[in-house]
Amino acid sequence: MNGLDRKLGLCLLIISICSTLSISQSKNDKTVVGTVGKEKITYGELKANVNTFPNSSPSLKELEDFLPIYLEYKAKIQFAEKEGILKDEQLLSELGQYSKQASYSYWLENKIKETEFEKYYDRASNELKSEHILIALNNNASPEDTLEAYQKLIEARNKFLNGTDFSELDRQYSSTQNGRSMGGDLPWFSIGTTVKEFEDQIFSLKIGEVSMPFRTQFGYHIVHLQDKRSRTLSREVSHIFTRAGSQASKEKVDTAFEKLEAGWPWSEVVLEFSDDGLSAPNGGKIGWVNYGRYQTGFVDSVMALDTEIDYSKPIQTSYGYHIFRIDSVQSFGNEEEKKKTYMKEFLDSPNFKKSNSFVINWLMNNYRNSVNQQVLENFNTKIAQSDTLKISNIEFPETNTNLFSFRDYKFTDTDYHNYLDATHPEASAKSYSDKWFSDFKTYAIDSVLVKLTVSEFPEFQKTLDNYQKGLAVYQVNDTYLWSAATVDTSELVKIYENNEAEYSFPKRHFYYLLSSFADTSLAKGIDFIKNGNHPDSLRSYYPRVSVVKDSTGVFTDDPFDKLEQMSPGSFSEPFDYRQRTAVFYLKEILPSRKMNFEEAFNRLLASYQPKREDLWLNELKKRFKIKADYKKLRNAFKNDEKL
Known part of the structure; x- marks a missing residue:
């Protein structure tokens, strides 16, 4: 296990250990089964923290x-506290990174998922039919x-309310792409x-x-x-499909269909006749069909x-010709x-998206926030008047006036200027964007997210405390047990001097393994070495030849057992190696010697590690007077079983 894996694993273990649930305790649970210094460990605490199924x-x-x-x-936590490890600068930095991301995850799992699913579930029973007008805008508009764009849509909306046909307004106001409206009629769809x-x-x-006009990633x-209407339950469908456009497809x-009627198995007919290369190998299955995923006529x-028939007669849709088979109809017990x-x-x-931006947007939409438009307008005007001047060089009045509020947190125009200095240090006033x-x-909410999470979910602080302890215990282990x-080193010297035979190199082969997909390339590589050139230069002249050298291992398995039969300066016979043709070149045989x-x-170090730990x-047990009382533990367990 490498250091990173060990660190992560230990920290997760400690979070698990420390995540004790607040439950009512019996008198039996208060039995002290161990002590670490003045800290008493109860049976209830031990029982709650042991990892079981x-x-x-x-x-x-x-x-x-x-x-x-x-x-x-x-004891390691107490040691870390006394040695100041819990306040280590690097540890606190890592804790800060964890706290931020853990906050995002905590909101997703403990608030957003439940709240948004309730809304989703309430909407999921309906399907809607609609039409829209879209004026395309990019994010940097x-x-x-x-x-x-907003004013045009207000104009279109007023015309609709006064009787103008919506489809006519779509033609007049919607943006176009490849000559077609980006708005217009939408198919039935659900949540x-x-x-x-x-x-x-x-x-x-x-x-x-x-x-009213509203914005999405596509525009206004x-x-x-x-x-x-009520949501149409999905149907799981397989089909035999031929493309539209010719009489041959219809035939x-x-x-x-005639083959099916004659008794041919469905799977054979699918493979023989269907033009849907993706579904044909899987019996024609195209999965669950519902409104919103496919064109309306196809879903209709x-x-x-009729779900009782084995398969349909040929049906034409906008995609082509189909013979449908209904495999299942969605139902709920x-x-x-x-x-x-x-x-x-x-x-x-x-x-629902597991992303930081999704959480920020949710918080923005669900919690009190406001922008001081006058202060923002003054700020933007100052930038507009500065033309080509760098934003970082613009001298703003030292007003430090509230610009943006989120919950009880305030952010000033000075905060905004400092943010622009940090994120766009070379940008000119001319390049300023509203998106900034x-x-x-987003930055402002992110900066207070950990505080907000602890405020909203007081139990989250315990998660952070436990992770901090996990980092501290890892650092204790890494410094005093693993590093x-x-x-x-005096102990290692003793082991080294008293066990010479165990710390010696045996006879070893210093070899080059040459390999190539092309036998001709390999032959050229062999000739290159035979002509007195150094093997280390081979790849420079013949890049299609792979060269690997080693002198540290003692091998007995094929193909390395060939080395035992070779003399220095010789080549082995060619052999297959990892789908290539390969040979060994034995440079020399290194004699055994003491390391x-x-x-x-x-x-x-590996030999000494168990004793070291x-x-x-x-020493830790002595310093912190660790005592385990197994007798009280057994009595508490017996009493527990009687309850």
């Missing part, structure tokens, strides 16, 4: 085995372009099939209503809700099928099963 109680042996480990862990901003708007409307929209699907055709299915949908949908203030708001820098102390150091832990 979920919903199972630890056995007596598990508790007895865990007691000395837990006491040592407690100027304030002028943004305002212009989780479009971006969240659009979904929030449309699900807030009543039938016949049109929204208004949306008109045309109709609403092909008709022939496939699937939903209109109870409410719990329905919620479980929708939860999986929710976690895979745009409504949006980024600043080569702190080992007593010097530096060469033997790692092996000496025992010595240090014994």
